[in-house]
Amino acid sequence: xxxxxxxxxxxxxxxxxxxxxxxxxxxxxxxxxxxxxxxxxxxxxxxxxxxxxxxxxxxxxxxxxxxxxxxxxxxxxxxxxxxxxxxxxxxxxxxxxxxxxxxxxxxxxxxxxxxxxxxxxxxxxxxxxxxxxxxxxxxxxxxxxxxxxxxxxxxxxxxxxxxxxxxxxxxxxxxxxxxxxxxxxxxxxxxxxxxxxxxxxxxxxxxxxxxxxxxxxxxxxxxxxxxxxxxxxxxxxxxxxxxxxxxxxxxxxxxxxxxxxxxxxxxxxxxxxxxxxxxxxxxxxxxxxxxxxxxxxxxxxxxxxxxxxxxxxxxxxxxxxxxxxxxxxxxxxxxxxxxxxxxxxxxxxxxxxxxxxxxxxxxxxxxxxxxxxxxxxxxxxxxxxxxxxxxxxxxxxxxxxxxxxxxxxxx
Amino acid sequence: xxxxxxxxxxxxxxxxxxxxxxxxxxxxxxxxxxxxxxxxxxxxxxxxxxxxxxxxxxxxxxxxxxxxxxxxxxxxxxxxxxxxxxxxxxxxxxxxxxxxxxxxxxxxxxxxxxxxxxxxxxxxxxxxxxxxxxxxxxxxxxxxxxxxxxxxxxxxxxxxxxxxxxxxxxxxxxxxxxxxxxxxxxxxxxxxxxxxxxxxxxxxxxxxxxxxxxxxxxxxxxxxxxxxxxxxxxxxxxxxxxxxxxxxxxxxxxxxxxxxxxxxxxxxxxxxxxxxxxxxxxxxxxxxxxxxxxxxxxxxxxxxxxxxxxxxxxxxxxxxxxxxxxxxxxxxxxxxxxxxxxxxxxxxxxxxxxxxxxxxxxxxxxxxxxxxxxxxxxxxxxxxxxxxxxxxxxxxxxxxxxxxxxxxxxx
Numbered sequence: 001x002x003x004x005x006x007x008x009x010x011x012x013x014x015x016x017x018x019x020x021x022x023x024x025x026x027x028x029x030x031x032x033x034x035x036x037x038x039x040x041x042x043x044x045x046x047x048x049x050x051x052x053x054x055x056x057x058x059x060x061x062x063x064x065x066x067x068x069x070x071x072x073x074x075x076x077x078x079x080x081x082x083x084x085x086x087x088x089x090x091x092x093x094x095x096x097x098x099x100x101x102x103x104x105x106x107x108x109x110x111x112x113x114x115x116x117x118x119x120x121x122x123x124x125x126x127x128x129x130x131x132x133x134x135x136x137x138x139x140x141x142x143x144x145x146x147x148x149x150x151x152x153x154x155x156x157x158x159x160x161x162x163x164x165x166x167x168x169x170x171x172x173x174x175x176x177x178x179x180x181x182x183x184x185x186x187x188x189x190x191x192x193x194x195x196x197x198x199x200x201x202x203x204x205x206x207x208x209x210x211x212x213x214x215x216x217x218x219x220x221x222x223x224x225x226x227x228x229x230x231x232x233x234x235x236x237x238x239x240x241x242x243x244x245x246x247x248x249x250x251x252x253x254x255x256x257x258x259x260x261x262x263x264x265x266x267x268x269x270x271x272x273x274x275x276x277x278x279x280x281x282x283x284x285x286x287x288x289x290x291x292x293x294x295x296x297x298x299x300x301x302x303x304x305x306x307x308x309x310x311x312x313x314x315x316x317x318x319x320x321x322x323x324x325x326x327x328x329x330x331x332x333x334x335x336x337x338x339x340x341x342x343x344x345x346x347x348x349x350x351x352x353x354x355x356x357x358x359x360x361x362x363x364x365x366x367x368x369x370x371x372x373x374x375x376x377x378x379x380x381x382x383x384x385x386x387x388x389x390x391x392x393x394x395x396x397x398x399x400x401x402x403x404x405x406x407x408x409x410x411x
Numbered sequence: 412x413x414x415x416x417x418x419x420x421x422x423x424x425x426x427x428x429x430x431x432x433x434x435x436x437x438x439x440x441x442x443x444x445x446x447x448x449x450x451x452x453x454x455x456x457x458x459x460x461x462x463x464x465x466x467x468x469x470x471x472x473x474x475x476x477x478x479x480x481x482x483x484x485x486x487x488x489x490x491x492x493x494x495x496x497x498x499x500x501x502x503x504x505x506x507x508x509x510x511x512x513x514x515x516x517x518x519x520x521x522x523x524x525x526x527x528x529x530x531x532x533x534x535x536x537x538x539x540x541x542x543x544x545x546x547x548x549x550x551x552x553x554x555x556x557x558x559x560x561x562x563x564x565x566x567x568x569x570x571x572x573x574x575x576x577x578x579x580x581x582x583x584x585x586x587x588x589x590x591x592x593x594x595x596x597x598x599x600x601x602x603x604x605x606x607x608x609x610x611x612x613x614x615x616x617x618x619x620x621x622x623x624x625x626x627x628x629x630x631x632x633x634x635x636x637x638x639x640x641x642x643x644x645x646x647x648x649x650x651x652x653x654x655x656x657x658x659x660x661x662x663x664x665x666x667x668x669x670x671x672x673x674x675x676x677x678x679x680x681x682x683x684x685x686x687x688x689x690x691x692x693x694x695x696x697x698x699x700x701x702x703x704x705x706x707x708x709x710x711x712x713x714x715x716x717x718x719x720x721x722x723x724x725x726x727x728x729x730x731x732x733x734x735x736x737x738x739x740x741x742x743x744x745x746x747x748x749x750x751x752x753x754x755x756x757x758x759x760x761x762x763x764x765x766x767x768x769x770x771x772x773x774x775x776x777x778x779x780x781x782x783x784x785x786x787x788x789x790x791x792x793x794x795x796x797x798x799x800x801x802x803x804x805x806x807x808x809x810x811x812x813x814x815x816x817x818x819x820x821x822x
């Protein structure tokens with residue numbers, strides 16, 4: 001009988017969101033009149049801006065006429081989009097990225113999950129803790145995580161704790177690792193890395209021969225002009241890093257699906273025979289074999305982000321979410337809570353009050369303020385004692401939630 | 412230094428299409444006035460039909476308003492689409508498939524390439540020969556193909572030759588295999604399987620404990636009412652098969668990107684401990700970890716295929732391509748060539764004339780008729796001595812190409 005990939009059996013079940021749903025349902029059963037507000041979501045709520053809507057309609061009309069219809073496109077993205085990305089997202093910051101180093105896709109989740117395929121099954125992976133679960137789970141499936149350990153992790157993963165004690169700035173790995181996933185501005189902590197911290201990582205990776213898998217999905221939320229938006233702003237990064245970028249949290253593409261990954265041609269890893277093999281060619285082969293490109297109309301929508309109107313409208317969406325984040329951050333501080341993030345990121349990372357763990361605070365917030373958030377422990381063991389709220393709600397709900405937390409949360 | 416996945420180095424380079432491009436360029440350099448016609452493409456050329464265009468515009472307008480905006484959707488597809496698929500593509504043929512056994516995706520290429528992840532790295536794979544290269548290459552990348560062998564294949568792949576001698580009907584594997592890729596109507600041969608042949612495969616798989624990965628991307632082209640459209644029309648198939656379906660070649664979605672895969676809940680494979688594990692749960696976990704769903708607007712477009720107008724318009728597109736296929740088939744027969752396919756499939760599989768191999772016929776057709784096709788040898792060693800033409804051109808070019816072949820091809 002056919003044999004399964006047994007690594008799948010080592011995945012932990014999706015406990016976090018099902019447990020949230022279970023507790024919310026139980027609460028609603030007991031309090032049918034309570035009006036719940038969800039501030040835990042990491043999903044866009046603002047509609048697509050007008051410039052993008054207009055580009056979509058125009059592209060749909062192109063698909064309706066034989067003369068302008070588009071069939072299969074380049075698996076790695078149309079040049080009209082990769083050239084705009086190279087110019088606006090990199091060139092404008094003084095970073096030289098060639099259009100053919102940019103691989104357009106259906107989402108950073110896909111890219112961040114798939115990129116590990118290029119590495120040896122016995123490569124050692126380092127992850128910040130807490131972490132976006134996709135980095136971990138995709139490596140569990142590939143057999144790189146090893147066996148579950150006694151502390152709720154996996155024995156072959158190198159965890160880099162990020163807590164208030166180290167200002168959510170991950171330490172360099174203490175043992176040899178081959179791949180490191182970094183996401184800044186960070187989901188879930190809202191932390192950012194300054195230029196010096198980026199340089200420390202790039203220099204370390206160059207010395208260690210490691211590859212940095214840098215997820216910049218939230219770079220659009222950076223407000224501080226001193227914080228790098230791209231790892232390629234750091235000298236030497238082209239030899240050691242790839243960068244994942246997404247339109248999901250900027251232009252509201254969570255349901256529209258477009259992202260890209262930058263793989264510099266200078267980035268190599270070693271074959272069994274010791275040869276340095278460019279990852280650019282391997283990723284090109286992976287994408288052209290297993291993917292057929294993002295839809296033409298969606299790539300046209302992404303291109304509209306780079307028009308003057310599109311840029312202004314996208315900036316307004318980010319400003320809107322960041323104003324929500326400010327309201328939450330300041331409101332929670334006024335309520336006596338200790339909060340992190342929310343300044344260069346849409347995520348607010350709340351320290352749970354003394355005596356309450358992540359789930360304890362979840363229950364307190366639900367019962368006293370009728371507000372639903374996300375327990376930090378769900379993102380990894382170093383997330384225990386923290387709680388995630390987000391700026392992705394609408395304004396009235398966000399204000400109401402903050403008012404309730406201030407007035408109803410028992411000290 | 413980080414180590415690559417060495418299996419990638421065992422991939423053969425994409426020789427076929429680059430060699431076609433090289434020969435065409437050389438010809439054009441020598442004959443700048445020759446008007447080339449490309450009949451080798453497997454890509455839609457007819458525009459999206461009006462019902463689908465209208466659905467796209469309506470869905471884009473939904474995305475423009477906060478009240479109807481959609482963020483993240485279900486990773487496995489919206490119910491509005493899976494319910495239509497279950498009803499129209501299966502229920503209407505007397506096949507019961509539950510909506511949650513249907514996984515909507517961005518394309519059958521992705522699904523056919525990714526599904527192998529669920530199996531053990533040492534599973535044995537059988538492929539028809541000639542074959543769509545994605546089935547092979549995705550398994551080479553996963554390490555299942557073994558080493559290149561002396562005959563241009565891989566030593567762990569079980570090849571099932573499909574030639575005129577066996578009427579392009581693949582033989583059952585002679586040794587133990589775990590996974591078999593089947594595609595009917597076939598790309599590239601245009602062959603179909605009748606009910607008895609399907610039953611032979613399902614019965615064999617049940618006895619052998621193998622899984623059939625059935626690619627039905629071209630089922631819309633079936634004209635003969637006795638030919639099954641789905642492997643699930645065969646009793647017992649739910650325990651041994653998955654089915655890949657696509658809107659690419661029916662509704663013209665090659666650049667719009669939507670497909671689905673059916674994974675019955677009864678289908679299992681064995682874990683290391685001998686337990687029967689449902690592949691449905693593993694595929695759900697794979698898709699929800701590594702994919703974020705097809706775009707909302709594209710799923711709405713796919714749903715329009717199931718409206719009365721959409722259905723009629725899609726049928727007209729298929730009829731159009733099939734008329735092209737008939738013109739090619741009859742024209743080539745009139746020119747004295749032996750042709751297969753083109754009756755229930757958009758592909759015409761031409762036997763190269765005595766004394767010419769696939770590339771020899773490519774050169775002859777290019778030089779004498781200025782027509783570009785695809786050498787059969789590019790699809791595998793059993794494709795040697797054959798040549799692929801397709802019905803996906805426009806009418807005038809197709810007629811002109813056939814006229815040239817009839818009048819200019821030297822006997």
